[in-house]
Amino acid sequence: MPSDSQSNVAAADALTLLLHNQHALAAAIEEVTAWLAANGVGTVADNAVGALETLDANAKAITDAIMRLRQ
Template identity: 80%
Template sequence: MPSDSDSNIATADALTLLLHNQHALGAAIEEVTKWLAENGVETAAENAVMAMETLDTNAKAIKDAILRLRQS
């Protein structure tokens, strides 16, 4: 059975990959938001901005969890 340390490392590694996905999704949504705004689809652009804000908030929480796991 793996130790708590091994489990923490594996969890932190998985969370790190999820964090990278958060950043990639944010970049993609940012590109779509720019296109929407440039093409007069303001409401959809505003919704996309709100989605990016949620990704940013959640990315911070994931980062904090990774740091806690790596310190234990």
């Protein structure tokens, strides 16, 4: 059975990969949001901005958890 330290490293590594995925999704949503706004679909663009805000808030919490695990 792995030690707590090894488990923490594995968990931090997995969270880091998820965080990278989250950043990639946010970048894609930003591109779609810009296109929507430029093409007169402001309401949908506003909803996408709300999704981006959620991703940003969660990214901060994930980053904090990664840092705690790596200590």
